[in-house]
Amino acid sequence: MxxxxxxxxxxxxxxxxxxxxxxxxxxxxxxxxxxxxxxxxxxxxxxxxxxxxxxFNIKLSPNYHQVLSLINTHKDAIFLDVGCCVGNALRKVVTDGWPVENTIGIDLSKEFWDLGHEMFRSTPDSFPAGFVGGDIFDDVILAPSIGRSDDSNFIPNLEMVNLRNLKSLAPLRHRVSAIYVCNVFHLFHAEKQLDLARRLASLLTRQSGSVIFGSHGVAPAQLAVTNVGPNSFHSAESFVSMWATLFEANSVEISWKVKVRPRRKLSVLGEWDIIWWSVTCK
Structure with missing residues (x-):
C-alpha cells in the first residue's frame, strides 16, 4: 500500500x-x-x-554543479555534510563523482549514520566516508575561531588526512572545500546560529571557489528574526547579513534565493519560506 x-x-x-x-x-x-x-x-x-x-535535495542547490567542479580544481577537495543524518546528501555527491574517501559527515548521533548503512545496504568498507559523531558546538569537536584575524594568521597543515580516522573536525580547519548545511540553522536561536556560522567558516579553505551552502527555513520577507520555541527563523536578509560579518570585505560572494511557501500555518512553526544560500570564496 x-x-x-x-x-x-x-x-x-x-x-x-x-x-x-x-x-x-x-x-x-x-x-x-x-x-x-x-x-x-x-x-x-x-x-x-x-x-x-x-x-537528494542537495541537487536543488543553484550552485550544485559549481560545487561538483571543485573536485577538478582543488587538490584533494574535502566535502563536509553538517547534520548529515543517514548520509543521503553524501551519497548523492559521491554518485555524482566526488571521491568517497574525501567526504565526511557530522551529526549528533552515530545511530543515524549507522542507520544510513542499513537504509542504503552499505557497510563502512563499501561506503568509506568519514563520520564524526558529536555536537559541533562542543569545543572538543570544533573550537570556534577567535575572529577574522585569528583565521587570517592560521596556516593549515596541508598533508591529506584519513577522514575515517577523525574523532573531531579540528584537523580540518581551513581545509574543507565544500560545506553543506541543510535544515540545520533554523534549529537554533540567532546567537547560536552566528556561533555555528563562525565555526563552519573556520573550516573553509580560502582557495577560490570554496563554498559553504545549504537550505533551511526563513521568516517571510516582511519579518525580521522570528523565534519559535528553540527555533529561530531569520529573514533572508538578516541571515545573509550574519554571514557578511564573518569575512573580510569583498573576500566572498553571498548568493541566495527564497522559495515562497503557500501561506498556511504549519504545526507550531507558523509561516515560513525556504532559502537556498551559498557563501563562496572569490
Missing amino acids: VNPRFEVDPEDLSLLQTLTGLSSREELEEHIIAVQNKANRIHNYPCIGLFVFTK
Missing part, C-alpha cells in the same frame, strides 16, 4: 532503487518505512516524518 506522505521524484526514486538494490516500489517503501520508524526512535525530527531523509 502506497503511503501518501512518501512522495519522491523520478530521479530520486531511481537513485534510491540503485543504492538499495530494491527495484520494486512496494518493497522499497516497506524498507523506507522500517528505517523511518527506527529513525524516529533516535529522534523524531519533523523532517523524518516528512521523509526528507529519502530525498
